[in-house]
Amino acid sequence: MSKKIKLHGFNNLTKTLGINFYDIYYVEERCQEAYTHYVNEKYSADKLTDILKTVAKKIEANVINIAKQDYEPQGASVNLLIAEGDSSDLSIDESCNGGVIQPHYLLGHLDKSHITVHTYPESHPHGHLYSVRTDIEVSTCGEISAIHALNYLMGIFRSQVISVDYRIRGFTRDTHGHKCYLDHKINSIQDFVEESYKQHYHMKDSNLINEHLFYTKMMLHKLDVEKCLFLKDKEIREEEKERHVLDSIRQEMQDIIEAR
Template identity: 50%
Template sequence: MPDSLGTKLKLHGFNNLTKTLSFNIYDICYTQTDAQQREYIEYIDEEYNAERLTNILTDVADIIGANILNIARQDYDPQGASVTMLISEEPVLSQDRSNTESPGPLLPDAVVAHLDKSHITVHTYPESHPDNGISTFRADIDVSTCGRISPLKALNYLIHSFESDIVTMDYRVRGFTRDVKGRKYFIDHKINSIQNYIARDTLDRYQMIDVNVYQENIFHTKMMLKEFDLDNYLFGVQARDLDPADSRTIRRRLQREMLEIFYGRNLTKIPKK
């Protein structure tokens, strides 16, 4: 394990630092009628059912180099799904560069890790506004590892696995590990921002804000798509079929929804654009 100067450290026992990546993704949609709202929820439930989520988390386990010990999954009635995986370590097959500040792979094509007592979970939450046609889908994902590997290496793949209008991410390193002289290490890799683990094409598409507490090894990043194409947010109808006044109203409702989620508070005015 390299220290802050990049030299190799000899540990006393196992690296038991716990690294947890928690993030939420949001998909926003306008459903003009009750029927469209039901169809959207049915579409989301099918697109992100427990089987598909299991496949996504299996790929995550491959990316971070984990053995899957147990899988519990459930599709809920009337909507939503959950998957939980318990994972354990796999042998290191090549030089471990997993803690460098660089984006992880988009496909699980490399196994480089050493972890134990770890888990991956995902829960989905489809919901809708009672009276203004807005429907949202949220997925909460947690990747918690113990050892050398950082779950941030799975972030690039996860972002590309979901239709993400808004993403909020938290990364924290807990506990400590010791070297052979007894000195404690509360983090075993350099990190300035979660953004450094996201590919450039993704960074270019999103507006981003960081809120980091470096002394506590807590890192927070949130992202919102920069470009707004109304057709990407309509379900069962196209923008050209809408009355111009209706189109403006729907656009403001959608943008308000996105801004409220992004900033984490209710707005008193609908933004105009």
């Protein structure tokens, strides 16, 4: 915001950034086992936890507690409770707490908010198309804003299809008692996307500005067959096969973008 609002007490606005990353692969039958291993490594709970810790730093929040879980045969979930400002009097449970939350952890959660991630691997039952949808939600209160994590996450995943929603809920009050429903300027999520990413994605907005609800879909312009075609070993590929792979991936991307 151009001029900082003088608030009465704590900023009670909730700002939530939700991102769906779609990574799509063409996997030949002989490579399915290697692909499963690849997905479990790339999207492991430990790696996702490291990403979310960096997100917390990007938005200048402190991690209060961590919960993470890998699933069989694929998939993972991670949740970080976060707080704004000094949290030196709180202990970080690096090994997770198994669902047993101490009272001061609960207070930390209510004081601010959370960062979560869930992965959803899936495949076509009669084809070679496999995908991993990674859902990330960054929810904050106070002066910090989730939107500042967007470019970092786009750079980490570099997915073929990305859908982003950003919403601001609740209200806070200024020193005169007037309600404030928005504490920073925004007309579109695209306002916060770096130009280098805009050049690589087709972007389409569906915004309800008066409702403080913003939604953007992104689809990669140019595909790299090396990233789309999952092969266990390097080999010479025929041009016709590469065309078929890219056409299949593009159709899958288009279906996701046009989903109703």
